[in-house]
Amino acid sequence: xxxxxxxxxxxxxxxxxxxxxxxxxxxxxxxxxxxxxxxxxxxxxxxxxxxxxxxxxxxxxxxxxxxxxxxxxxxxxxxxxxxxxxxxxxxxxxxxxxxxxxxxxxxxxxxxxxxxxxxxxxxxxxxxxxxxxxxxxxxxxxxxxxxxxxxxxxxxxxxxxxxxxxxxxxxxxxxxxxxxxxxxxxxxxxxxxxxxxxxxxxxxxxxxxxxxxxxxxxxxxxxxxxxxxxxxxxxxxxxxxxxxxxxxxxxxxxxxxxxxxxxxxxxxxxxxxxxxxxxxxxxxxxxxxxxxxxxxxxxxxxxxxxxxxxxxxxxxxxxxxxx
Numbered sequence: 001x002x003x004x005x006x007x008x009x010x011x012x013x014x015x016x017x018x019x020x021x022x023x024x025x026x027x028x029x030x031x032x033x034x035x036x037x038x039x040x041x042x043x044x045x046x047x048x049x050x051x052x053x054x055x056x057x058x059x060x061x062x063x064x065x066x067x068x069x070x071x072x073x074x075x076x077x078x079x080x081x082x083x084x085x086x087x088x089x090x091x092x093x094x095x096x097x098x099x100x101x102x103x104x105x106x107x108x109x110x111x112x113x114x115x116x117x118x119x120x121x122x123x124x125x126x127x128x129x130x131x132x133x134x135x136x137x138x139x140x141x142x143x144x145x146x147x148x149x150x151x152x153x154x155x156x157x158x159x160x161x162x163x164x165x166x167x168x169x170x171x172x173x174x175x176x177x178x179x180x181x182x183x184x185x186x187x188x189x190x191x192x193x194x195x196x197x198x199x200x201x202x203x204x205x206x207x208x209x210x211x212x213x214x215x216x217x218x219x220x221x222x223x224x225x226x227x228x229x230x231x232x233x234x235x236x237x238x239x240x241x242x243x244x245x246x247x248x249x250x251x252x253x254x255x256x257x258x259x260x261x262x263x264x265x266x267x268x269x270x271x272x273x274x275x276x277x278x279x280x281x282x283x284x285x286x287x288x289x290x291x292x293x294x295x296x297x298x299x300x301x302x303x304x305x306x307x308x309x310x311x312x313x314x315x316x317x318x319x320x321x322x323x
Contacts (some may be wrong), residue, residue, distance in 0.1 A: 002271060002284070004319055006012070006185075007181065009045055009113050015313070021049050023104050023108050023262075033288065033320045033321055033322040034115070034283075034287060034288060034289065034290070034291055034314070034319055034320070034321050034322070035063065035064050035107070035289070035290045035291065035321060035322045036063075036173060036290070036291055036293070036307070036310060036314075036321055036322075037062060037063075037064030037065060037066055037107045037290040037291065037292040037293070037296045038057070038062055038064075038065065038066065038079070038292060038293040038294075038310070039066040039067065039110070039261070039280060039292055039293065039305075040053045040065060040066070040067040040068070040083035040084060040250045040279075040292065040304065041067075041084075041260060041261055042045070042057070042083075042085070042261060042295055042296060042303045043083040043108075044260075044261075045298075046297060046298070046299040046300075047076075047081040047082070048081075048083040048299075049080040049081065049082070049083065050067065050082075050084060051080075051083050051097070053067070053083045054097070054098060054101040054103055055200075056102050056300065056303075057101060057102070058101040058102050058103070058295075060273050060304060061102075061323065062103075062106060062294070062305060062307070063102060063103055063104040063322070064103070064105065064106070064107040064108065064146075064166070064208060064290050065103055065105075065106055066107050066108045066109065066110060066290075066292045067083065067085055067106070067109065067110060068084040068085075068109075068110040068112075068233055069083045069084065069085060069086070069087055069109050069110065069111055069113075069127075069134065070082075070084055070085065070087065071086075071087050071127050071129050071130060071131075072086070072087075072088075073088070074086070074209060079306050084110075087130055087131070087277040088132055089103065090277075091137040091138035091139075092137065092138070094138060094263055095136060095315065096310070098110070105138070105139055105140060105142075105296065106135070106138060106140035106182065106186035106323035107140075107142065107238060107289075107292055108120065108140065108141070108142040108143065108144050108212065108238050108247060108290070108292065109131055109134070109135050109140050109142070109143055109144070110144045111127055111128045111131035111143050111144060111145060112144050112145055112146040112185060112187065113127050113128070113145075114147050114148035114149075114154075114188060114220070115145060115146070115147055115164050115167050115168070115188065115249065116148045116152050116159075116160045116163070116188060116190055117148050117152040117153070117155075118152065118153075118154060118155065118165055120163060120164065120167055121163065121166070121196070121237065124145075124161075124167065125167050125170055125171060128143065128145055128182070129170070129174045131143050131175050132171070132175050132180045132182070133174070133178060133316050135178070135290050136178040136179070136180055136181050140180075141180065141181055141209075142180070142181045142182075142183050142212070142237060142238050143180055143181070143182050143183065144183050144185050144238070145171070145182055145185065146185045146186075146188055146191055147160075147164065147186065147187070147188035147189060147190045147191050148186040148188050148189060148256075148269055149187070149188050149189060149257050149258060150188075150189055151189050151256075152189075157190075160190070161190070161192070161196070161200075161312035163303065164190075164203070165200075165203045166202070168182075168204055169203065169204055170204075170205040172204040172206050172208055172209055175206070175208045175209075176206060176208050179208070180208065181208050181209075181210050181237050182208055182209055182210070183210050183211055183212035183237060183238055183258075184201065184209070184211050184212070184223070185209075185211070185212040185214055185217070185240070186213070186214050186217050186223075186228065186258075186271075187214065187217050187257060187258035188191065188257050188258060189257055192217060192218060192221035192223060192257045192258070193224065193259075194201055194228060194231055194232075197211070197232065198232075201232070210235050210236065210237040210238075211232050211235040211236050211237070212236075212237070212238045212239070212240060213229050213238040213239045213240065213278070214227070214239075214242060214258070214294070215229075215235045215239075215240065215241055215242050215243075215271060215274060215275050215278055216240065216242025216243060216244055216258075216259055216262060216271060216294065217240075217242070217257065217258040217259065217262070217290075219246055219249070219253070219271045219274060220243050220248070220249070220252065220253055220256050220257070220258065220259050221253075221254070221256070221257045221258070222253055222254030222255075222276070225271065225274045225275075225278055225279045226274055226278055226281065228265070229278050229281060229282075233281070233282075233285050234264065235286075236287065236289075237289060238289055238290055238292065239278075239282065239287075239289065239290065239291050239292065240272070240293075240294045241261040241266055241275060241291050241292065241293050241294065242259070242262050242266070242293075242295065243264055243265070243266045243267065243268065243269035243270075243271045243272055243275065243293040243295065243306075244259070244262065244269045244270055244271045245262070245263050245264040245268075245269050246269065246270050247271070249270050249271075254268075254317060260294075261268065261294050261295050262294065262295035262296060262306070263296050263297050263311065264295075264296075264302075264307055265295060265302050265303075265305040265306045266293060266305075266306035266310060267294050267305075267306065267309030267310070267313070268305075268309075275313075276313060276317070279291075279314065279317055279319060283317060283318075284317045291310065293306055293307065293310065
C-alpha cells in the first residue's frame with residue numbers, strides 16, 4: 001500500500017508543511033518511503049504539452065512531477081508545444097486535472113531565474129515571489145532557485161553575494177508567510193562551489209531556505225557529488241537524479257557548472273556509481289523526499305530506461321519507494 005503524504009493529499013488552500021514531515025495520521029512503519037518523480041524538461045525536445053507529460057506519468061506509474069513556471073504568455077506554450085505551466089493557469093483546476101491522471105502533485109516547481117546578476121532583484125525576485133504564491137495555492141511544497149552559470153558582469157563575487165543575500169531575504173519573507181520551502185540548486189558559478197553554497201544557505205536563519213541536490217550539476221562542475229551531498233544533507237529537501245555521458249564529461253567537466261538534463265539514460269553514464277552512493281547515503285540518513293529524474297526523454301524511451309534503472313537500483317539498495 002502506498003504511503004499517503006500530507007504534501008500530496010492536502011487541499012490547495014492548506015499551507016504546506018516541512019517536506020520531511022508526513023501527515024501525523026499516516027506515521028508508522030511505512031514512514032520510510034522515498035518517491036520517484038521527473039522534471040518535464042525531459043520532454044522539451046519532443047515538444048510535449050504538460051498534459052501529454054501527465055499521460056506519460058500515468059502510463060509509467062510516476063506520481064510526482066516537477067516543471068518550470070512561465071511568467072506570462074508564450075506562443076509555444078499556448079500552442080501546446082512546451083511541457084511546462086504558466087502562472088495564469090488556475091492552480092486548483094490544474095491540480096484536479098493532475099489528480100485525474102493519478103499524479104499526486106508537484107514535488108517542486110522550477111523558478112530558477114538566475115539571481116546572481118544585476119537583473120536578479122528586478123526580474124528574478126518578483127518571479128520567485130509569484131511562484132511561491134502559486135505553489136501555495138496548488139499545494140506544492142518547494143520552489144527551486146539558483147544562480148547564473150558565469151560570473152556576473154560588472155559585479156565582484158562579493159558584490160554578487162551581497163546582492164543575492166538581499167534578494168533571498170525578501171524571498172524568504174514571502175516563503176515563510178506561505179510556508180513554502182525555497183531550495184537553492186547547485187547549477188551555477190557560485191552554487192557549485194561548496195563554500196559559496198554554504199554561505200548562501202546561511203543568508204537567512206529560516207527552515208524554509210534549503211537545498212535541491214543535483215547529482216549531475218555537481219559532477220559536471222568538477223565536484224564529488226557524494227561529498228557535496230554529505231556536506232549539505234541536513235539542508236536537502238529535494239533531489240535531482242542526473243547522469244552524465246562519458247563524452248560530455250570528457251569535454252566539459254570542471255569547465256561547466258550545470259546541464260539541463262542527462263543526454264544519456266540514467267545509469268548509462270559515468271556518474272552512475274556516484275548516484276548509487278548518493279541514494280545509499282540518502283537512505284541511511286532517512287531521506288523521505290522525491291527523487292526527481294532529469295534526463296532527456298526522447299519522447300519516452302530514454303526516460304523510461306532511466307526509470308527502470310532507478311527502480312532496479314532502489315530495489316537493490318533495499319530502499320522502499322512509494323508506488
